Amino acid sequence: MPTLNKIRSALAGATGHRGRPPAASPRPDLRRFRITLTVFFALDGFLFAGWVVRIPAVKAQTGASSSALGLALLGVSAGAVATMMLTGRLCSRLGSQPVVLTCGLLLPLSVALPPLTRSALALGLVLLVFGAAYGGMSVALNSAAVDLIAALRRPVMPGFHAAFSLGGMLGAGLGGLVAGRLSPTRHLLLLAAAGLLLALLFARPLLRFPLEPARRERDGAEASGGTARAPGRARWLVAVLGLIALCTAYGEGALADWSALHLADDLGAGAGSAAAGYSVFAAAMTLGRLSGTTLVERLGPDRVLIAGGALGCCGMLLGSLAPSVWLALAGFVLTGLGLANVFPIAIGRAGDLAGPGGVAAASTFGYGGILVGPVAIGFLADWFSLPTALLTVAVLAAFASLTAWATRRAVLPHG
Structure with missing residues (x-):
């Protein structure tokens, strides 16, 4: 039986498994956690798109030239890339869910910062912070999704990224509707408040479900023969x-x-x-x-x-x-x-x-x-x-x- 369980675990650990698993349906707690994770993916896309549609207004507010704005916008990618590997290590050590929640609180806070700036340099610096939170959120979310996929035994990763895309479309659409009515400061402060509220509402179901990435990695090593x-x-x-x-x-x-x-x-x-x-x-x-x-x-x-x-x-x-x-x-x-x-x-x-x-x-x-x-x-x-x-x-x-x-x-x- 132990050998059979190991084989089943190794097969279940791959997102590439084809065909539906023998399990009749996911447990209720798995379904709840999947919904929670989907909400955080959508929140990630929603907040990012809300910032993107206000870039022209923030550019005018800071008086940045096109080239200065381009350099400032590199802060998002630079902050994300600089944070991703660190986030991966934190997820391995602490688990993905606490990191998801931490980034889920930091991301709304950071999205409110760009419209508070008055120069291209200040904008670039706060976008480093925003990019760090965004990159950390991306890694933590995908790490948690990988663990959930192993538990579900279904390749549902595209669905999570669809939620990100839908959140982005909603954020962009809402931003377009309020662009003529709200200043970028008020708009992004409202987004920050909504994001914080949503993250806090789903904090409990996010943290209650036990995911064990270390166990999955050990199973993968056993499946590969455990060679050096x-x-x-x-x-x-x-x-x-x-x-x-x-x-x-x-x-x-x-x-x-x-x-x-x-x-x-x-x-x-x-x-x-x-x-x-x-x-x-x-x-x-x-x-x-x-x-x-x-x-x-x-x-x-x-x-x-x-x-x-x-x-x-x-x-x-x-x-x-x-x-x-x-x-x-x-x-x-x-x-x-x-x-x-x-x-x-x-x-x-x-x-x-x-x-x-x-x-x-x-x-x-x-x-x-x-x-x-x-x-x-x-x-x-x-x-x-x-x-x-x-x-x-x-x-x-x-x-x-x-x-x-x-x-x-x-x-x-x-x-």
Whole structure:
């Protein structure tokens, strides 16, 4: 019996497990914890989007030039990257839930700081704090999600990222509605109060459910034979998964910053149609993530990764080279559907292999993509053209697909 239990535990620990588990349904406490974690994912996206839509107002308030604002905005990514590995170690030592709650309280507090600044330097400094809380929240949430997935024995990571996307869409929509009525200070202070209240309301169900990441990691070591080479091999596989995540995040960052400009300047779109570029991409990503668990269960994570990267490549080829606005928008939709589940699967599997440290490492790679993508597109657009620069999104999506195919047996052994 002990041997059988170990085998079952090892099989359950992989997010790549295909097919529905033999268990009839999750326990009520698992369902409650899943709802709680979903709320925190949505809160993460909601607060971040609330800040993003007020960037123009904060820019005007600080009197920052475009270049100064760009440097200040790097504080978000810099703060996130600097904090992620530390957060992974804290999750390993203290457990994911206390870190989720701590970041869930710090993030609303930090989102209220940017509109209080009056210079680009001060803005950059407070965005370091905001980025640190945001990056810590991301790692802690994904680490907790990996542990819950092991308990549920279902690959539900895409659903959590869909909640983040839905929270972001809600935050952006609400921000657009109140932008003409509330100053950025009042708006973000209200968001901070709402975020704190929500985090406190769900603090008890978050902390009551026992997750044991150390046990999962020991089971993974036993399943791999417990050899001395296993940790080094796990680090290599986490790096591969992080590279795949980077390719997806590069595309997200590039389309967030450059899709509207491509539609307006290269294809002559009006203001409304140009603004729809990122909207349709984000909506497609949300839809893809909502269906992600079903896709992974039916097809396996390896096929979803490979096909997703390939579809993202084809979609971005169409989006970059299309001669009309509507064809370009169709390309953005295909890109969003293709890339939707690549990041969640990569992060989830990194957590399977190396626990919170794996989540932190792969997330750091991903944020590197978000950081590098818009900047690289800008330089390439100056040297060549914006459509040519956007083709790098297609190239990296194809690279992610080929990498997933080449390493599918090692990275996703249950696919």
